[in-house]
Amino acid sequence: MKNRFPQSLRLIIISLVAIGVLALALSGTFTSLSRWVATPITAVQTWVSRQYQGVENLLSASQDIQEIRQQNTALEAENARMQAQIVGLQQQLVEFEILSALLEFARANPEHQYSGASIIGRDPSPFLNYIIINRGADDGLRRGMPVVTQNGLAGRIVQVTASAARVSLITDPAARINVRIEPSRSPAVLTGSITGDITLEQIPQDADVNPGNLILTSGLGGNYPANIIVGQITSVRSRENALFQSASVQPVTDFSDLSIVLVITNFEPVDFSPLIPEAGTP
Numbered sequence: 001m002k003n004r005f006p007q008s009l010r011l012i013i014i015s016l017v018a019i020g021v022l023a024l025a026l027s028g029t030f031t032s033l034s035r036w037v038a039t040p041i042t043a044v045q046t047w048v049s050r051q052y053q054g055v056e057n058l059l060s061a062s063q064d065i066q067e068i069r070q071q072n073t074a075l076e077a078e079n080a081r082m083q084a085q086i087v088g089l090q091q092q093l094v095e096f097e098i099l100s101a102l103l104e105f106a107r108a109n110p111e112h113q114y115s116g117a118s119i120i121g122r123d124p125s126p127f128l129n130y131i132i133i134n135r136g137a138d139d140g141l142r143r144g145m146p147v148v149t150q151n152g153l154a155g156r157i158v159q160v161t162a163s164a165a166r167v168s169l170i171t172d173p174a175a176r177i178n179v180r181i182e183p184s185r186s187p188a189v190l191t192g193s194i195t196g197d198i199t200l201e202q203i204p205q206d207a208d209v210n211p212g213n214l215i216l217t218s219g220l221g222g223n224y225p226a227n228i229i230v231g232q233i234t235s236v237r238s239r240e241n242a243l244f245q246s247a248s249v250q251p252v253t254d255f256s257d258l259s260i261v262l263v264i265t266n267f268e269p270v271d272f273s274p275l276i277p278e279a280g281t282p
Contacts, residue, residue: 105150106262112225113266115139119258120164127196128255129172130155135263136163144223144269148262152229152252153177153217157263165263169255170230171196178220179230184208187218190230190249198231203245209236215249222270 106114121132135141137160147154147167155175159166170177175192179200186207188200203209213233219226231251238245 105148109228112264114262115141115265116260116262117165118260127171127194129169129192129196130158131167131169131258131261133165133167133261133263134163136161136165138162140265141165141263146224146228146264146267148228148264149253149258151254152231153224154253154255154258154261156223156269167261170251170253171198171255176221177224177230178218179215180218181207181209181233182214182216184213187220188215188247190215196255198249198251200233200247200249201244203247205238205243205245207245209233209245209247211235225264225267 106112115135117133117135119131120134122128123130133147141157141160143157143160145157147156153170155167155169155172157165158168168175169192170190171192173192173194175190175198177190179188179190180186181188181200181203184207186204186209188203190198191201192198200215211233215230215232217224217226217228217230229252231249234248234250236245236247
């Protein structure tokens with residue numbers, strides 16, 4: 001079967017087409033055509049790329065948010081743990097300061113022997129007339145032993161069990177403590193009240209008593225050793241023709257903030273009751 005066109009003519013046509021295409025390319029015709037064709041394709045590719053990038057950013061942001069939440073939860077837990085440690089360290093620091101102050105008190109009063117005790121119970125009433133300590137008869141404590149803080153007198157033991165003791169504070173309405181006023185050394189009797197306030201009674205009318213004077217135990221009455229600071233006078237009341245003056249006292253011990261106390265273990269209370277005649281007895 002013969003070819004429709006001669007071989008030479010086919011070569012000529014192909015050559016002419018090639019020359020034409022080359023001429024068109026050199027003239028820039030294909031560039032304009034390619035731009036016309038490529039412009040919508042590029043726009044579509046750009047739109048698809050943006051949508052893909054948006055989806056990718058959304059998925060990445062969701063993952064980042066989850067990681068941030070996890071990190072925030074971990075940081076909150078770490079913060080809570082550190083806050084608990086800070087509170088614990090602050091409590092230890094307060095206890096250390098109290099123990100140091102109690103040690104200084106003991107060193108300043110070497111004539112006594114002491115046993116430290118922690119507060120494990122408090123009077124549920126708002127007036128705080130007694131506390132419970134974690135030492136008792138098994139630790140050598142007995143009824144009547146004085147109890148002090150790093151600042152001064154707190155009270156004395158009134159009930160004892162094997163492992164605990166009840167301490168009546170100087171704010172108790174039944175408390176009556178023989179004291180002296182410094183610097184005049186005038187005698188007086190310290191009394192508590194149902195409101196928790198303490199006052200001085202039976203101050204001699206001619207005694208030189210002023211706000212700011214210190215109150216110390218006198219040792220009289222046999223219930224407390226002498227020279228333990230109790231408080232400071234805040235105001236004096238004196239009425240004309242009265243036998244005695246009276247005064248309000250600010251105790252040196254903050255009874256609302258007690259945590260550790262010292263019990264004076266070598267003090268023996270003296271019972272004077274058999275020596276005091278009853279009313280009406282000659």
